[in-house]
Amino acid sequence: MTKKGRTGGHIVTEHLLRQGVERVFCVPGESYLPILDALYRKKIKTIVCRQEGGAAFMAEAQAKLTGKTGVVLATRGPGAANAVIGIHTAMQDSTPLILLLGDVGRDFYGREAFQEVDFAAMFAPLCKWAARVEDIAHLPSMLEHAFQQAVSDRPGPVVLALPEDLLREEAAPPKAKVLPAFRPQASRDQLDAAAVLLKRAKRPLLIAGGSQWTEEGRAALDLLARKWKLPIAVPFRRQDLISGQHPGFAGDLGIGPDPQLLKAAMEADLLFLLGTRLGEIASQGYRLPVAGQTVIHVHAGAGELGKVFHADLAINATPDSFVQAFLEPSAPAKPAWSAWTKQLRQARQEWSKPQPTGGTLDAGLVMETLERLLPDDAILTVDAGNFAGWPQRFLTFGSRRLLGPTCGAMGYSIPAAVGASLQEPDRTVVSFVGDGGALMTGQELATAIQHKAKPIILIFDNGMFGTIRMHQEARYPGRVVATDLQNPDFASWAESFGAFGQTVTKTKDFEPAFKRAMACGKATVLHLKTDPDIITPRMRLTKMKPKP
Numbered sequence: 353m354t355k356k357g358r359t360g361g362h363i364v365t366e367h368l369l370r371q372g373v374e375r376v377f378c379v380p381g382e383s384y385l386p387i388l389d390a391l392y393r394k395k396i397k398t399i400v401c402r403q404e405g406g407a408a409f410m411a412e413a414q415a416k417l418t419g420k421t422g423v424v425l426a427t428r429g430p431g432a433a434n435a436v437i438g439i440h441t442a443m444q445d446s447t448p449l450i451l452l453l454g455d456v457g458r459d460f461y462g463r464e465a466f467q468e469v470d471f472a473a474m475f476a477p478l479c480k481w482a483a484r485v486e487d488i489a490h491l492p493s494m495l496e497h498a499f500q501q502a503v504s505d506r507p508g509p510v511v512l513a514l515p516e517d518l519l520r521e522e523a524a525p526p527k528a529k530v531l532p533a534f535r536p537q538a539s540r541d542q543l544d545a546a547a548v549l550l551k552r553a554k555r556p557l558l559i560a561g562g563s564q565w566t567e568e569g570r571a572a573l574d575l576l577a578r579k580w581k582l583p584i585a586v587p588f589r590r591q592d593l594i595s596g597q598h599p600g601f602a603g604d605l606g607i608g609p610d611p612q613l614l615k616a617a618m619e620a621d622l623l624f625l626l627g628t629r630l631g632e633i634a635s636q637g638y639r640l641p642v643a644g645q646t647v648i649h650v651h652a653g654a655g656e657l658g659k660v661f662h663a664d665l666a667i668n669a670t671p672d673s674f675v676q677a678f679l680e681p682s683a684p685a686k687p688a689w690s691a692w693t694k695q696l697r698q699a700r701q702e703w704s705k706p707q708p709t710g711g712t713l714d715a716g717l718v719m720e721t722l723e724r725l726l727p728d729d730a731i732l733t734v735d736a737g738n739f740a741g742w743p744q745r746f747l748t749f750g751s752r753r754l755l756g757p758t759c760g761a762m763g764y765s766i767p768a769a770v771g772a773s774l775q776e777p778d779r780t781v782v783s784f785v786g787d788g789g790a791l792m793t794g795q796e797l798a799t800a801i802q803h804k805a806k807p808i809i810l811i812f813d814n815g816m817f818g819t820i821r822m823h824q825e826a827r828y829p830g831r832v833v834a835t836d837l838q839n840p841d842f843a844s845w846a847e848s849f850g851a852f853g854q855t856v857t858k859t860k861d862f863e864p865a866f867k868r869a870m871a872c873g874k875a876t877v878l879h880l881k882t883d884p885d886i887i888t889p890r891m892r893l894t895k896m897k898p899k900p
């Protein structure tokens with residue numbers, strides 16, 4: 353910094369501080385040295401990661417957990433390419449995330465310079481807004497807009513490319529302001545109209561989803577469902593929106609949902625969609641809403657209303673503000689659907705009760721142990737893969753948080769657990785991951801050790817890319833291609849990082865191993881050797897029937 357002003361790098365970090373950013377996740381690059389230098393001795397913690405995908409997942413998970421925008425720093429073409437998976441995840445999950453990219457200098461731009469990519473074009477379909485800052489005078493307003501966009505209406509990722517010469521340039525533009533988010537709210541008339549439709553229903557089903565639920569919003573959702581005695585379901589990986597013990601909780605419309613819940617969702621006469629897009633997975637391949645169902649759709653993004661299905665009542669409001677306001681209209685004392693709610697609740701309780709699912713190390717009984725041992729405020733992160741069917745079905749959430757990529761990105765769980773553990777160092781953070789996912793981003797265990805994060809990582813090792821093997825067996829029985837995996841000894845792999853590692857092959861050994869993991873005070877890997885034939889809680893690979 354000189355008398356002339358601040359460097360572009362300083363303008364960026366000053367604004368991060370003003371936005372209340374406590375931590376940034378990065379892989380360094382020579383293209384954005386001025387930002388790194390401006391972070392030197394700043395209050396913001398710089399978490400150096402091993403791969404930009406891991407950095408982006410950490411920031412995304414932190415944002416999911418806190419509701420505050422996550423920030424990732426990466427370099428030009430290669431760094432940006434690695435970070436894409438986190439941007440795609442934040443987009444599909446509606447998570448506020450900002451990726452700041454060091455870019456080719458303006459003096460070289462347009463010549464396919466070293467690592468040059470047109471980032472606005474590259475990220476256009478992947479995020480809410482992608483732009484390149486061309487003039488340092490525009491930097492403050494573009495930073496303001498980036499943060500405002502990330503949290504406004506339907507939240508999501510924003511990408512800003514920052515030319516390296518601009519980051520070195522000195523200027524004295526006005527300071528960037530913290531602009532309020534645009535958060536639409538329902539009108540009185542819309543609230544009344546929703547109450548009228550709901551009162552007419554005989555078999556309503558509330559489906560709450562989406563992002564940016566505050567503690568007040570969650571509490572209001574809990575109350576709303578109690579007051580109206582509604583059955584409440586959640587879409588894929590949103591189980592933590594409502595307590596697993598709630599008298600109306602009917603389960604999740606994820607991958608392989610409870611057939612009874614699916615049947616009920618099809619038979620419901622009214623779907624009350626709160627914050628969810630009712631995407632491909634929740635709608636079970638766009639089979640919901642069914643013709644004739646009345647639909648109330650509340651969503652923060654106006655562009656989501658009527659995009660895929662018709663709603664009888666479409667309301668542009670954040671789910672959080674809507675549920676709090678909807679506590680006002682009076683509910684019937686004895687709603688017509690009381691028995692229906694009880695029936696759905698009963699089905700959920702039967703479906704989710706932990707039970708043996710077979711094998712020398714029985715994953716069903718492992719869940720029973722976890723359900724007993726996990727603290728109420730534990731944070732669980734899940735990867736993509738068939739192993740995820742166990743925790744998502746048999747564990748209860750609510751005060752326990754569930755962080756998972758609804759886009760099914762493998763490699764999410766370990767970095768997400770590192771990010772969550774950095775954010776909440778006193779809470780138990782457990783990562784659920786398959787042997788395939790573990791080696792996609794597992795090197796972020798080094799980041800955990802370096803920054804003293806303490807996730808407990810459970811690697812479910814069935815020696816294969818199980819999900820794909822299952823699909824292969826269904827479509828091309830006996831023709832196994834590219835799904836077998838030869839794995840390392842994950843316990844000694846973990847030990848080599850300085851983490852605690854243990855292999856578990858028998859059900860009875862899981863409980864003492866998990867207790868040791870909770871007590872050891874550092875990052876842990878439990879290598880769980882599971883039976884490859886037990887491909888889901890209900891199916892055996894060797895007994896699968898080919899798809900017609």
Ligand SMILES: Cc1ncc(C[n+]2csc(CCOP(=O)(O)OP(=O)(O)O)c2C)c(N)n1
Binds near residue numbers: 788816
């Ligand atoms: C980044 C990424 N690549 C590929 C896939 C496709 N995919 C979905 S699940 C899966 C296999 C997961 O294997 P593993 O982690 O071992 O879990 P398992 O299914 O065996 O329990 C694959 C390859 C994906 N979802 N994400």
Ligand SMILES: [Mg+2]
Binds near residue numbers: 737787812813814
């Ligand atoms: Mg596997």
